[in-house]
Amino acid sequence: MSGLDEAAIRRELARILDSRAFDASSRNRHFLSYIVEETLAGRADRIKAYAIATLVFGRQADFDPQVDSIVRIEAGRLRRALERFYLMAGSGEMVRISIPRGSYVPSFEVGREAPSRTDVPVAGRSGPAILVRPFDEEGDHSAYPSFTRGFTRQVIVGLTRYTQLLVFGAETAMSPEPHGGSLDPDYVVTGGTCVSGDRFTADVLLTDARTGRCVWGGLFTHDLDPAAIATARDEVASAVVRSLAQPYGALYAHKAPEVEGKPVRSLTAYDCVIRFYQYWRTFDRRMFAMLREDLEDAIRREPCFADAYACLSLLLADGYRYGYVAGDERAGCLARALTLGRRAVDLAPLSSHSHHALGMAYWFGGDVPSAVAALETGLHLNPNDTDIMAELGVRYANLANWERAVPLLEGSYMRNPAQPSTYRIGLALWHLWHGRFEAALSEARKVDAPGVVYGYAAEAVAAAELGLWHDAATAVRALRAIRPDYLLHAKADLTQRNLHPRLVELVTAGLAKAAGASAPPAMTCAS
Known part of the structure; x- marks a missing residue:
């Protein structure tokens, strides 16, 4: 307490107790007052667990701190409340009250007033x-x-x-x-x-x-x-x-509603990343053009923010693979996705998201070994990133490497049930491969991507194999509503997506069977 005025300490105590930023129970407010006044009165040596329990918390005279840990628990809560108070309110008259760990005796320090939030960004x-x-x-x-x-x-x-x-x-x-x-x-x-x-x-x-x-x-x-x-x-x-x-975790959930209400011109680069994850849940085509414009603007304004580059790379890869851009623009879209993915890795070589973007650009460019290597690198860098875990699982499922694919996919949903349902297509392919059509149908029906054909394709194949002709016909109609000519080009499309040849044949044969169920009677007889 050398150099500190007792009156200043008491004013600081009163400031704390009167502040809404001090989130503590009435019992812990009494606790703080007691230990401060005892210390100022020169009786710091009497501040023990027994005295606090009996004089502050109303415990009986037979209180045993070895059996009842109430004082230790409440001291921890009081300590956290003080730390948060100073984080929110700052120091007052250059005095700071704290409770050092391992002790119940308060410490009084000369505070250092921090600059205001807008002073030093x-x-x-x-x-x-x-x-x-x-x-x-x-x-x-x-x-x-x-x-x-x-x-x-x-x-x-x-x-x-x-x-x-x-x-x-x-x-x-x-x-x-x-x-x-x-x-x-x-x-x-x-x-x-x-x-x-x-x-x-x-x-x-x-x-x-x-x-x-x-x-x-x-x-x-x-x-x-x-x-x-x-x-x-x-x-x-x-x-x-x-x-x-992780995406869709607590930080995302708190930030997303705020971002949704922001005018486009006020979005930060991180806000654009949040919007990207909103899009990524279902690959909503309606968001594509606006999100592309926002992310292009974000990397111009914040040219060192790797996540914005990664999101834009993934978005452009989607433009290529889902046909969200015109046919004559697709090749350039994929080339730019690769350039942006490489830039994201240059800016943040330890970011799993950067390697995720690079891996997807490689995959749809036909460089499967480089794609798998990039995704494996990303997962190694951040084993908690369930997005890249699931993405890698889907890529291994496309290659029919079930020993690697299934643990990744099942593990990703176990760790993050809130992640996009679109990764379940890998589990649907696994069940189709092994003839488990009911399980395949169940997984395909969980895929929530109304503007993408592949969930409907898996659903149509499984339903047709089960003889559920109405369900098969419904899935084919949904698929044709997105891409009317898809059945004519399914084999080439699936091959271009690097699916195992047996998977290509299995899916195309199943789609043909499902298409027969959806055709008018005369066409069915003619076929």
């Missing part, structure tokens, strides 16, 4: 910035003293693999002039871990740093084998990362 930022606070320990961690620290580190490492994010740990946030100026996070990740018997539990909160609103929360559990403690820790950390950062 983070140079080159496109995606959101995320601050990961150290996770609190609840329960007895004495058997695993570094477990929670390692868990926090693994969450940070996992998030950094999504290269569109700016990820900061608490040490970075507290260092002088982090990232060359104000940290200015968009989101804060906090939480706690609990080791109890043979179970490990982690609770995680994602908070909007500007409003203080908790926008997502998750509870994760895992069996705990002392011989494989690091494996359990890393698997739960990966689950947390996927829930937060």
Whole structure:
């Protein structure tokens, strides 16, 4: 407390307790007042778990802190509430109150007023910035003293693999002039871990740093084998990362409604990436032209944002493969997709999304080995990226490499049930190959891409093989509504898409059978 005025500390305490940014229960507000006043009165040595439990929390005189961990748990919550308060409200009269870990005695420090959010923008930022606070320990961690620290580190490492994010740990946030100026996070990740018997539990909160609103929360559990403690820790950390950062995860879900309401000219490059993922769910043709224009504008305005290049590359590859561009433009569209994919990798060589884009451009350009290598590289860089996991699974399914395809596809949906249904076409092909037509029909019906023929094609083939002629005819009509002449060119199209020859024959024969079911009676007899 050297150099600090007691009156200034009490004014800071009052500022905290009166602020809406201090999100703490009435009990923890009393807790904070008690430990501050005891310290100012020179009685810091009396601030023990027993005194807090009996004088603040109303526990009986027989309270045993070894049995009841209420004080430790509430101290963790109070510590997080203070950290978030200073993140939101900044320092007052250059005084900062904190509770060091491992102690209940508050610390009073000379604060350093951070610049306002608009004073020092983070140079080159496109995606959101995320601050990961150290996770609190609840329960007895004495058997695993570094477990929670390692868990926090693994969450940070996992998030950094999504290269569109700016990820900061608490040490970075507290260092002088982090990232060359104000940290200015968009989101804060906090939480706690609990080791109890043979179970490990982690609770995680994602908070909007500007409003203080908790926008997502998750509870994760895992069996705990002392011989494989690091494996359990890393698997739960990966689950947390996927829930937060993967496409259609918590960050996307919070941002998407805001982006939908923005005027086109006010979109940032990251907003355009969000819109791309909205399109990517169903490959909605109506979004293609506008999204293409937005992404072209985004890379002009933010020429170092790799994700925008990757999204535009994937979009142009779609223009080629789904016929969203005129016939005379298709070749140039694919060539540009390859150039953009390479540029994305140059800008962000550690980004799985960049390698995803490059792999798709190679695939539709007919360079299958390079496509598979690019997708494998992307998955190696970010094993939590379920989009690239599923994409690689579909490519292996096209090649009839079922040993590689099926675990990737099933694993991707297990890790991310919210990802696009279009990848299920790979599972439909797997079942068709093995004659499991009911399972193939079930998977094909899950494909939600109304403007793309391939889900309907798989559905028509499976229904025809099952003798469900009405269903087969309905699927063929839907297919013809998208591409009236597709049945005439199906074999060439599927071959160009690098499908295994047996798959090409299986699908084309099934489509012919389904087309017979959809033809008028006279045509059916003539055929």
